Amino acid sequence: MTKLRFVIFLLPFSIFLFYVSIVHTQNSVNLKAIDTPNDKGESITLTVEGLSEDSTIGEYEIWRSTENDENFQLVAKVSSKQTNFVDTDVNDGIKYLYLLKYKKGNEVLVSPVVGPVISRGQWFHTQRTNVLGGALVLFSFILGFVWYAKKGKNLYIRPIAGLQAIDDAIGRATEMGKPILYSSGLGKMDRVATMASMNILSSVAEKTAEYNTPLIFPNYDPVVMTTAQEVVKEACSRAGHPDAYHPDNIFFVTQSQFGYAAAVDGIMTRQLPATNLFLGTFEAEALILAETGNSIGALQIAGTDSTIQLSFFIVACDYTLIGEELFVASGYLTQDKQVLGSIKGQDWLKAIIVLLILIGGILGILGFNYFITFFNVG
């Protein structure tokens, strides 16, 4: 009888404790499952809140089932410190349910079921909206100025010493009766710097054809070699001297970086070109080439998109095209209205970027970081 009284006395208290433990489990662990944003598909991201703070919980288990299947399968065991888990073992278009199991003391606790969640690949990367906006502004400016130039408006481009010197460099080689050495470095045709180099090569080849000055172009890449041969051939025809084109002067050397440097150095020391033009993508071989050219007394003009190699070229060469000067060379040399228009658009964009940097700097100092985070790219 005493025992029964004791049980009756404890019953409400036990019910209360049971209720509290369930509420605690349901409220303290918050499991969220979403289709992973901005991905190719086949991925669901789970976020777990409320477990990492509890040091008594070592790990938790993630269980998954499909909507029509009651049997949950174990997906992974995850450390409780990890609050995110990406399930990549899912198929697109299927509804998935998730729950968590974890041990607290000797008790196994189960979270409420979340879902259904469906994995899908996205057709637009929302975290790149700012890039798209920027690209549209950029394209509008460039195309706007191209259209403006096509109407016949005159556009002023500031004199670029390195490009002005190309004529003198060709003239020097002609007077000395020596060849001109041209190198586009290690870049392949997928590099925009190599494309820009081909554009400059066209103007150079046209002038060398007029003066009948040999143009030597050792190549690192066979595709660049073929392109260069075509560019020089057309330039010679345009100059009215198709006979000035010598395909043997544009040749493949090697795909080894320092093998290429050795070969070009050898050509320089044997053939003693009066002018060296290093325009394209260069790496560690830049200084080896430029210093060898300097030692033979060649007039050297260089330009590259590699900022590290620029400093070496500045020291070792007579003229260096810095930054975007390499990319504007084509328009500058040919005075093509459309190309000049795009360069003008690019200049205006640069002014806008400078303005944005100034605004960002001032707002950052004042503590308004939204403007800066707006430019983050996902």
Added chain:
Amino acid sequence: MNFTLLNMQRTIPIIVCFIFGFFMLVQFFVPHRASVSAYQTVLDWMQIIFVFTLLVGVFSYIKINSKKITQTQSGWGYNLIGLAGLVVMVVLGFWKGIGEKTPFLWMFNTMQAPMQSTMFSLLAFFVASAAYRGFRARSWEAGLLLLVAVIVMLGRVPLGSFISHWIPDSANWILRTPSMAAKRGLYIGIGLGTISTSLRIILGIERTYLGKK
């Protein structure tokens, strides 16, 4: 007939360039599997095409070197060595393979690799000669450059810290602040130039790479 062929020679590359250029631009904004898969396929094809273009390079190498040897042009001995190297490596590779303990690998490790290292080592001497020329204090700008270079170089070696902690601190400030600002200016210019040139090529405004103006 010729007129049509000429037009096709000009138009088809521009169309191909536009389609692939535009696709590469669009795929950056599309994370979907279809886009990723197509992008990967294009990259795979680039690799396949690259392997075939190497044959063009090898053919050019053999042609130019053979011509110089047969005509005994000046320096033809170098051409002979170069051509012999190509033939020997190809023969050894096909004959004994390119794995461990093969003559091909032995040739690579004991001849080609040391020669490449030798060329790379020359850079140390060239840096010294270029630095000597660059740091000659002929004007106040060159003098300033020399001063900054001395601080940065001393700040990068233990001797700088030994003299004063101001030297490595100043070197770090120079690299982090004025040098980084200048670099970023260059990056912005190069980035805009790259985009502008790419757009001109995609839209067919720039056609010099096709040999046409």
